[in-house]
Amino acid sequence: MEKVVIIGGGYAGIYALRELVKNRDIKITLIDKHTYHNLQPEVYDLIANKSNMADVTIDLTTLCMGMNHDYLEFKNLKVRNIDTEKKRIFTEEKETVDFDYLIMAAGTRTFFPSSIKGLNNAEDIKKLHRAIFFKQSFENQLFEKISDEVKKCNDTHIVVVGAGLSGVEIAAEMAYNSNKFFKRGNFACDNLQISLISSSPTILPGLPKEVINMSHKRLKDLGINVITGSKMESCDKDYIYLTNGTKISQSFIVFAGGIESSTITSVLDVNKNGRGQIIVNEYMQTDKYENILAIGDMAEVRDRKGELLPPNVTVARHTGTNAGININRMIKGKKLLACDPKLDGILIALGGKYAVGNLYGLVNVKGLIAYYIKKYVFDSYRAPLLKLIKKGYARLNKLK
Numbered sequence: 001m002e003k004v005v006i007i008g009g010g011y012a013g014i015y016a017l018r019e020l021v022k023n024r025d026i027k028i029t030l031i032d033k034h035t036y037h038n039l040q041p042e043v044y045d046l047i048a049n050k051s052n053m054a055d056v057t058i059d060l061t062t063l064c065m066g067m068n069h070d071y072l073e074f075k076n077l078k079v080r081n082i083d084t085e086k087k088r089i090f091t092e093e094k095e096t097v098d099f100d101y102l103i104m105a106a107g108t109r110t111f112f113p114s115s116i117k118g119l120n121n122a123e124d125i126k127k128l129h130r131a132i133f134f135k136q137s138f139e140n141q142l143f144e145k146i147s148d149e150v151k152k153c154n155d156t157h158i159v160v161v162g163a164g165l166s167g168v169e170i171a172a173e174m175a176y177n178s179n180k181f182f183k184r185g186n187f188a189c190d191n192l193q194i195s196l197i198s199s200s201p202t203i204l205p206g207l208p209k210e211v212i213n214m215s216h217k218r219l220k221d222l223g224i225n226v227i228t229g230s231k232m233e234s235c236d237k238d239y240i241y242l243t244n245g246t247k248i249s250q251s252f253i254v255f256a257g258g259i260e261s262s263t264i265t266s267v268l269d270v271n272k273n274g275r276g277q278i279i280v281n282e283y284m285q286t287d288k289y290e291n292i293l294a295i296g297d298m299a300e301v302r303d304r305k306g307e308l309l310p311p312n313v314t315v316a317r318h319t320g321t322n323a324g325i326n327i328n329r330m331i332k333g334k335k336l337l338a339c340d341p342k343l344d345g346i347l348i349a350l351g352g353k354y355a356v357g358n359l360y361g362l363v364n365v366k367g368l369i370a371y372y373i374k375k376y377v378f379d380s381y382r383a384p385l386l387k388l389i390k391k392g393y394a395r396l397n398k399l400k
């Protein structure tokens with residue numbers, strides 16, 4: 001029986017898995033270092049206290065149980081090395097897993113440039129445990145603020161470095177929530193300032209101009225100090241220093257300045273880009289091994305015109321589904337299908353029930369309607385997975 005292994009139970013890995021389970025005669029192993037799939041784009045609701053951990057995670061054990069495939073197993077392991085000759089995976093837990101076909105879907109992590117001095121204290125919200133810690137730190141900042149009246153209400157300044165999607169969204173969510181908090185409590189000490197730093201001439205570089213303008217206006221309306229065209233050079237416990245020669249006070253830094261591939265790509269001798277993402281062909285295969293595929297954020301993905309696509313859930317869906325289909329086809333000796341990844345649009349959450357975006361490159365949307373479209377898109381992803389984990393949970397309890 002052919003053995004297929006997926007490393008990474010994120011969006012891309014799960015889309016691949018949903019295709020693979022259609023073949024009842026293969027052995028499938030899903031490996032993840034966490035026991036859950038982290039719904040990263042929904043983490044803002046967690047930070048804003050609109051949801052809790054159960055709403056932003058999908059349990060991978062019950063998900064696999066719910067898929068009801070005789071030879072599917074989930075292994076909670078951290079991959080450390082891959083022997084492509086022996087087709088064997090080595091893990092931190094010392095367990096090895098053999099494969100005939102391998103899907104690399106371990107995503108990316110926040111890139112902390114070593115050239116920026118003092119950055120090790122900055123917050124990062126890509127990992128769930130860091131997002132939870134960040135939420136607590138943000139709440140602590142608010143608490144310290146309202147407890148500070150005797151100390152003459154010193155300035156509190158949160159600095160978000162990086163004005164791509166996640167930097168912009170997190171700055172907006174924090175500003176919206178702190179504004180609401182101070183208004184609701186009528187606290188005398190309400191001088192909490194949020195700054196957003198972009199090294200590019202605008203925020204959200206690469207996005208349509210109208211989306212940039214609508215987002216910029218919303219950030220300004222929320223009271224955010226937007227600084228463009230300047231990079232963070234270093235920081236100490238009180239200040240952040242920018243390349244334009246200015247320094248700004250800081251009580252708390254969130255770093256969203258870039259991403260790099262998960263470290264496990266470094267053990268594969270395949271073609272990679274400068275961020276460590278694996279360069280794949282139109283069938284999601286690596287250049288050297290046709291049985292090793294890479295998908296989602298971990299891969300450098302281009303559309304049919306050769307344009308580079310930004311890492312996001314839509315790309316994870318296209319590439320994950322394609323990899324699952326193609327492995328099933330390889331096993332059956334069928335011709336492979338080329339992936340045709342396209343972006344359906346872009347929707348950016350900007351605090352509270354407000355979003356802006358562009359759909360299919362045709363229509364710009366903003367406000368409540370954009371917020372509900374974004375919510376609908378993510379609810380439609382989550383709903384079938386919730387059904388599966390419910391089924392898996394019931395099956396697991398029957399076995400106990």
Ligand SMILES: Cc1cc2nc3c(=O)[nH]c(=O)nc-3n(C[C@H](O)[C@H](O)[C@H](O)COP(=O)(O)OP(=O)(O)OC[C@H]3O[C@@H](n4cnc5c(N)ncnc54)[C@H](O)[C@@H]3O)c2cc1C
Pocket residue numbers: 007008009010011012013031032033034036037038039040041042043077078079080105106107108125126165166262264295296297298311312313314316347
């Ligand atoms: C805060 C935030 C907001 C975002 N908002 C949006 C949005 O609004 N819209 C959008 O389209 N995209 C958004 N994104 C991007 C989106 O979340 C990613 O593009 C998507 O998660 C990529 O899916 P993936 O499966 O490739 O990687 P991931 O979802 O990161 O999954 C990778 C999996 O691999 C596992 N893994 C990693 N290393 C190992 C290892 N060594 N061994 C075993 N397992 C390992 C991880 O535990 C993880 O489960 C956002 C991202 C963040 C951080």
